[in-house]
Every structure is written in C-alpha cells, then in structure tokens.
Amino acid sequence: MKNNRYELNKELAQMLKGGVIMDVTNAEQAKIAEEAGACAVMALERIPADIRAAGGVSRMSDPKLIKEIQAAVSIPVMAKVRIGHFVEAQILEALEIDYIDESEVLSPADDIYHINKEKFQVPFVCGAKNLGEALRRISEGASMIRTKGEPGTGDVIQAVVHMRLIQGEMRNVMSLREDELFQKAKELEVPMDLLRFVHKNGRLPVVNFAAGGIATPADAALMMQLGAEGVFVGSGIFKSGNPAHRAQAIVKAVTNFNDSKILAEVSENLGKAMVGINEGEIKILMRERGI
Amino acid sequence: MQIGVLALQGAFYEHIKMLKALNVEAFEIRQKKDLDKPMDGIILPGGESTTMYKLLTDLDMFEVIKKEIQAGLPVFGTCAGLLLLAKKVNNHTSSYIQTMDIVAKKNAYGRQLGSFNTTGNFAGIDNMPFVFIRAPFIESVGKNVEVLSVIDNMIVAAKEDNQLATAFHPELTDDLRIHKYFIEMVRQYNKKAI
Numbered sequence: 001m002k003n004n005r006y007e008l009n010k011e012l013a014q015m016l017k018g019g020v021i022m023d024v025t026n027a028e029q030a031k032i033a034e035e036a037g038a039c040a041v042m043a044l045e046r047i048p049a050d051i052r053a054a055g056g057v058s059r060m061s062d063p064k065l066i067k068e069i070q071a072a073v074s075i076p077v078m079a080k081v082r083i084g085h086f087v088e089a090q091i092l093e094a095l096e097i098d099y100i101d102e103s104e105v106l107s108p109a110d111d112i113y114h115i116n117k118e119k120f121q122v123p124f125v126c127g128a129k130n131l132g133e134a135l136r137r138i139s140e141g142a143s144m145i146r147t148k149g150e151p152g153t154g155d156v157i158q159a160v161v162h163m164r165l166i167q168g169e170m171r172n173v174m175s176l177r178e179d180e181l182f183q184k185a186k187e188l189e190v191p192m193d194l195l196r197f198v199h200k201n202g203r204l205p206v207v208n209f210a211a212g213g214i215a216t217p218a219d220a221a222l223m224m225q226l227g228a229e230g231v232f233v234g235s236g237i238f239k240s241g242n243p244a245h246r247a248q249a250i251v252k253a254v255t256n257f258n259d260s261k262i263l264a265e266v267s268e269n270l271g272k273a274m275v276g277i278n279e280g281e282i283k284i285l286m287r288e289r290g291i
Numbered sequence: 292m293q294i295g296v297l298a299l300q301g302a303f304y305e306h307i308k309m310l311k312a313l314n315v316e317a318f319e320i321r322q323k324k325d326l327d328k329p330m331d332g333i334i335l336p337g338g339e340s341t342t343m344y345k346l347l348t349d350l351d352m353f354e355v356i357k358k359e360i361q362a363g364l365p366v367f368g369t370c371a372g373l374l375l376l377a378k379k380v381n382n383h384t385s386s387y388i389q390t391m392d393i394v395a396k397k398n399a400y401g402r403q404l405g406s407f408n409t410t411g412n413f414a415g416i417d418n419m420p421f422v423f424i425r426a427p428f429i430e431s432v433g434k435n436v437e438v439l440s441v442i443d444n445m446i447v448a449a450k451e452d453n454q455l456a457t458a459f460h461p462e463l464t465d466d467l468r469i470h471k472y473f474i475e476m477v478r479q480y481n482k483k484a485i
Contacts, residue, residue, distance in 0.1 A: 008406045011424050011463050015337050015370075018300040037345035039300055039338065074383060074397055075339050076425065098403040098425070121404055248349065255299050255346055256321055 009123030009143035012076070012098070013207035016040055016144075016230055020220070020251050021209070023047050023234040026065070027072035033237070036247035040076040040098070042232065043069040048105050048152030049235035049274065052284065057107045060088040066095055078125070083290040084110025086119075093122045099144070100124045102137075104289035105151045105234075114290060117141025127211065129162040129287050131169035131198070135190035138206055145204055147228070148287040149212020152235050154276025156213040156222065158287055163210055163226045173198045212287075215240070215273050217253030217266045224257035241271030292477060295320045295330040297356075299346040301338015301371060305462035309470045310334075323352050332365040332477040335372030337424065337460050340397070343371060344387050353388070360390045365453045365480045367473040373456040374427055381430055391454045392433025399428040399445070399458075413448055413469060414439045420466055421447070421459040428458050453480055 019039025024030040030041045045061045046054065060081050070077045076098035081088035083102055088109075092100050102115055104127050117124040118141035127148035128134035134145045147166070149159025169188075173195065176184060181199055185192045197205045210223035211232035220231045233250055240246045249266040256262040294310055296303045298319035310317040318328060333356070335343070347353040360366050360376075368376045368391075375387040377395040400406070406424045413419040421442065429446035432438060440448035440457070447458040455476060461469035 004408065008408065008422070008424065009403070011422060011460070012403055012406065014302045014305065014463070015339070015424055017302060017304075017338075018298070019339060019342055034341055035345070037300075037342045037349075039342045070402075075341060076403065096402045096404050123403060248345070251342065252346065252349060255350075259322065262322065 005121050006141070006143060010206050012123060013125070013144035016076070017207055018255060019230045020247070020254050021078065021230070021232045022237055022247060023232075024069060025238070027068045029238055029243070030069045030072045030077075032244050033247060034073045034075050036244055037251035038075060038247065039230070040078055041069065041073060042078045042080065042101065042234070044080055047235045047238060049154070049239050050152070051105060052152040052277075052282070059106060060085070060091065063091065063095055066092070066097065070095070080106055081115070082106040082109040084108060084113050084115060086115045089115050089120060089124075093120055097122055102126050102142075102290075104148060104286045108289045114140050125209075127287070127290075128166065129158070130165050131173070132188040132190055133291055134166060134204055134208070135188065135194045135198070138194055138204070139191045142206065144207050144209065146209040146211040146232055149210070149214070150279050150282065151212050151286055153213050153279060153282060154215040154236060154239075154274040155279050156215070156219045157279055159210050159212045159214060159223060160226065162287075163223060163228060166204075166208070167227050170198050170202055170204075174202050215276060216270075217249045217263060220250045221253045221257040221263055224254055230254065236274055239274035241273075246270050246273075292316065292331045292474070292481075293318065293329055294332045294334060294477070295325070295328065296334045297336060297343065297372075299338075299350075300342045301336045302460070302462060303334075303336045303338075306334045306336050306369075309462050309467060313467055313470055313474060315474055320352075322350050323355065326352060326355050330364070331481060332367070332473065333359070334473075335366065335368040335375050336462070337370035337372065340371040340374040340387065341385075343375060344385065357388050357390060360388065360454065363453050363480060365473070365477045366455070368454075368456045369460055369462060370424065370426055370458060373429070373458055376454060376456050377429075378433075380427075391451050391456060392436050393429045393449055393451075393456065394431045395427045396430050397427050398425055400426055409442060411440055411442050411447075414472065416468060419468065420464045422463045423447075423459050426458045429456075450476075
C-alpha cells in the first residue's frame with residue numbers, strides 16, 4: 001500500500017480530537033503544557049496578546065526555539081507561518097514539524113495566494129471564519145481547520161460567530177437539492193467535490209477545532225457544545241495568573257464539556273484570567289487576513 | 292455485550308463506529324461514574340497518552356480501570372492505548388497502567404513525517420491494512436505474551452491473556468477483522484466467567 005500523506009495528515013488531526021492545543025514560547029512552558037494534559041503545543045516566539053501589543057511585522061519563530069521545544073516534549077509540536085509564505089513552511093518542514101499553522105496571527109506575506117499545501121509532506125491547519133474559507137483552505141491541502149476568533153483578545157465572541165456560521169452554512173448546504181449545489185459552489189467559491197461531501201455528510205472532510213479568544217474552561221466548553229472537535233488556547237493560559245492550574249482546568253472542561261458539575265468544579269479558584277480586550281477596542285482585525 | 296470506550300481524548304468515536312458496524316453496543320467513558328455501567332470489555336483508543344493519563348488520574352479513574360484489567364476485564368489498546376498498558380515505556384519518563392508485560396517505545400518511528408501505512412500479517416491473517424500515526428512499537432515482550440504482528444522486525448501487535456494491544460490504528464480503516472478478534476476475546480472471557 002502506498003503512503004497517502006494527506007490521509008495520514010488528516011488522521012493525525014483525528015488523534016488530536018477532544019484535546020487542547022496550547023501556545024508556548026519556550027521549552028519550560030511546553031513542559032508545563034504537556035504535564036497539564038495538552039494534546040499538542042504551538043511553538044511561537046510571542047503569544048498573540050504580545051504580538052498585538054508590540055505591533056510591527058510578526059514572522060515565523062526562530063528554528064532554534066522550535067527545536068528546543070521539540071526536544072522538551074513527546075507530544076506533537078506545531079508552529080506558525082505567515083499566510084502565503086511557502087518558504088517559511090519549507091523551513092518548518094525541514095525541522096520535521098508535526099503541523100504547520102498558516103496563520104493570520106502573523107503578518108500575511110501574500111494578500112492573494114495561500115500556500116499550495118499539497119506540495120508539502122507535513123500537515124497544515126488553517127483558520128476559517130465561514131464555510132467558503134474552510135473549503136478553500138481544504139482544497140489547497142489543509143488537513144485540519146480551526147475558527148479564526150480574534151487572537152490575543154481573550155474575547156471569545158468571534159470564535160463563537162465563526163463556529164455558528166460554519167455549522168449553519170453546512171446545515172443550509174445539506175438542505176439543498178442536488179441541482180442547487182452548482183450555484184452554491186459558485187457563491188461560496190469552492191470546489192464542487194468538497195461541497196458534495198458537506199451535502200452528503202453534514203460536516204467538513206477534516207477535523208474542525210475552535211481557536212481565538214478562548215480564556216476560561218467555560219469558553220472551551222462553550223466551543224465544544226457548539227460543535228468544535230477540540231480547542232486551541234493561545235494567550236489565555238500563559239497570560240493568566242496560574243498557567244498550570246488553568247491549563248489543567250481547560251483540559252478537563254474539554255473532555256467533560258457537557259457536564260455542568262465538572263465544569264463548575266474546574267472553574268473554581270483559577271486565579272486571574274488574562275485581562276483581555278473587547279473586540280470593539282482593538283485596531284487590527286486578524287480575521288480579515290487571508291480569505 | 293457492552294463495550295466501554297475510553298473517551299477522554301483522541302480517536303474514540305472511530306472505535307465506537309467499528310463496534311456499531313459489528314452490532315456491538317458501545318458507550319463512552321468520560322468520567323468515573325461511567326465506569327459503574329456494566330461492561331464486558333474496554334477499549335483504550337489512540338490520542339495522546341500523556342493527556343489520557345493525566346485525565347485518568349485527575350478524574351480518579353486510574354485505579355478502578357487498572358483493577359478491572361488485573362481482574363480479567365478484556366482490554367484493547369491502540370497506539371496511545373498500547374502505551375497506557377505497557378509495563379514500561381523505554382524512552383519516556385512515565386509508565387502508566389503497566390498491566391501488560393511488554394516494553395514499548397513512544398514515537399518509535401519519529402515525528403509525523405515518519406507516519407505511514409502498510410499491510411501486514413495479524414495473528415495469521417495476511418494483507419491487513421495497518422495505519423501508523425506517530426506510532427510506538429514493542430521492543431520486547433514477556434514470556435506469556437503472544438506476538439501477533441511484526442513489521443520490519445518490530446513487534447506492532449501482541450496479546451497477553453485478556454489484553455490486546457496494537458501500535459497501529461485498525462479503527463482508521465474499514466477492515467473490521469481486528470475488532471472482531473477482540474470481540475471474540477470478550478466472548479471467550481464471558482464464557483469462562485460463567
């Protein structure tokens with residue numbers, strides 16, 4: 001049997017389901033995340049809240065940092081590249097990264113084209129705020145999708161909007177007659193075969209996580225109840241008062257997202273949550289990057 | 292027959308789908324009270340072993356599951372599930388349930404670029420589809436362990452009494468034969484119990 005990289009890459013995302021992927025900026029944080037039960041870590045130089053605060057151009061992390069984090073933990077290590085920056089992706093592939101996030105959190109390198117992800121052996125996760133974006137990224141070779149909630153804000157509203165929109169649009173697609181799919185594909189600017197998959201199965205052909213603005217166990221459980229298959233937590237953990245404690249609580253909340261008793265227990269006494277910025281107060285809307 | 296599938300994290304739904312296809316009833320185990328349900332066998336799925344272990348201890352389920360397995364409850368571990376069962380994980384600081392007399396190696400094929408599919412022999416059945424995702428393998432087995440599959444000189448499936456472990460993921464294929472094999476183990480165990 002021939003290796004089917006794309007299938008294998010989708011299958012790695014399946015193994016991450018029901019888990020929490022945590023942003024970490026050094027080996028020490030990566031170990032804290034692993035011990036707290038993270039199913040993977042995202043290695044980056046600055047967490048989104050600090051990227052937002054610092055301004056300027058934000059790029060792929062130093063390979064040395066990524067290697068240190070890879071050496072520190074046994075769980076999968078992901079890292080971000082700028083939208084369209086296929087050379088940053090080539091570098092991460094050379095480092096044998098487990099997943100590349102082509103991410104709006106960094107400054108985009110291309111305002112039209114995303115990376116042709118089919119050219120790579122390593123898997124990609126991409127952000128999407130609606131069904132059209134999700135299916136376009138999958139058609140480019142993404143093997144995992146996440147919402148594009150506003151990173152670094154601690155404000156969950158956009159992740160909620162995106163998850164509801166994607167789910168709602170999929171329900172709409174399912175309700176269509178088969179002969180109406182052609183027009184829908186035109187409207188959404190997506191390939192017909194992917195739209196047919198959604199029509200038939202009522203879900204994306206890849207795993208779909210929530211990301212952006214998740215700061216509390218309740219936020220994580222909210223996203224799971226809305227249909228996310230797992231969550232990314234960026235600034236929410238290491239910008240809080242007690243990262244290890246909060247990280248464990250979010251892991252437990254994702255596993256038992258439907259049990260309000262457990263959610264009440266794990267929400268207790270977590271210390272200070274990240275301060276956060278309301279979405280109305282921010283200047284840069286990262287979700288508008290790469291559509 | 293009722294099979295519990297550990298559903299703390301990972302690809303548990305895929306196992307439930309396989310069991311349903313075999314007309315076997317399955318339920319999710321997410322917290323301690325789920326372990327009170329009558330159960331003829333348990334599946335430990337693929338995912339992250341560190342995550343599952345952390346949740347098993349935090350949610351106070353670890354000892355109960357370990358005791359049940361020691362008392363003879365049939366168990367099937369895939370990938371991370373194999374690591375949970377292994378007596379020792381050689382290149383890793385922690386060991387977990389440790390009920391199965393095997394020594395495993397975590398991420399034995401390296402990172403995601405080392406993930407692969409192949410076909411092989413499982414317990415005498417040829418041409419079985421095997422999917423390895425950041426998989427472990429078994430470095431050595433104790434004397435009561437039966438080796439069921441070997442790929443490139445590495446042990447990738449084994450059985451010891453009531454315990455079955457595979458380094459690969461039969462739940463990611465549409466081949467039901469390995470799940471059938473486990474269900475047969477459960478039937479044999481039930482017969483003995485009566």
